[in-house]
Amino acid sequence: MDDHEELINSLHKEGRLTLEDIPELDLYMDQVIQLFENNFAASKRRKDEKVLTKTMINNYAKGKLFFPVQNKKYSKEHLILISMIYQMKGALSIRDVKNTLDRINEKITEESFDIKPLYASVLKLSRYNKSRMNELIADHITEVEAEINQMEDSDEEYLEKVLLIETFTEMSNLYRKAAETLVDHLYEQKEE
Structure with missing residues (x-):
């Protein structure tokens, strides 16, 4: 196979929203969409794909995947959560993503939880x-x-x-199954 190196290099095209990319000021929805389009453009499979749309954001809000927005503006915490949702939704159901992030949303709204150190760890583990x-x-x-x-x-x-396709999809399924098992444990703990 001639394109082994190209395959491996393609993994580095996956975008991530870094803490430095996120402005300190709250953003309107159109600004959020533009920020994600700029930072995740290289991860799109096709040029006409949208990274994030108003409908997606509205569905995340209606599904309570992140805490309520104030004055139609999205805070740094919202952007971090949307970035995490973006990464997880490729492998997990929206329900599983919600169950994973529920406690973080509660901690942000009820305990003034600082999500930035957690997200810094997400980014560090992503590089690894x-x-x-x-x-x-x-x-x-x-x-x-x-x-x-x-x-x-x-x-x-x-x-x-x-x-290779069979191998990669099997590995993906094994990782997804492991993640789903952890989500189920989180959900069981929440129910108790």
Whole structure:
């Protein structure tokens, strides 16, 4: 496969909203959308995709994925939560995202919880995860190439991609299942 390096490099296109990217001033919805479009543009699969829309934000608000907005303006805390929602919604249901963030929202509104240190840890772990993922993908590629070398077929490149796709989706499903199990534990604790 000629594009192994391209595949690994594509992981670094995934955008993240850093604490420095988030203005201290509260933003209106259109400004929030623009901020996310600018910071997550490289992560879009297709140019015509939208990172965030008014409908999405309204649905998150109606679904109580973040605490209520004041005067139609979104605070730094809202932007952090929306960024976390953006990352989680690709793997988890909206209900699971809500269950994950419920206590954080309560802590922000009832305890004046400072979410910035938690988000700094999210960003730090994200950098680590990307680095670790590069190593895992290289390992998977090596394993798949070994399997392909044992096959006698003229369509090796295609079959290699199929095996890699199968491997990556399986890994994704395993990680998603692990996350769902943790969400279920959070939900069970909340019910108690």
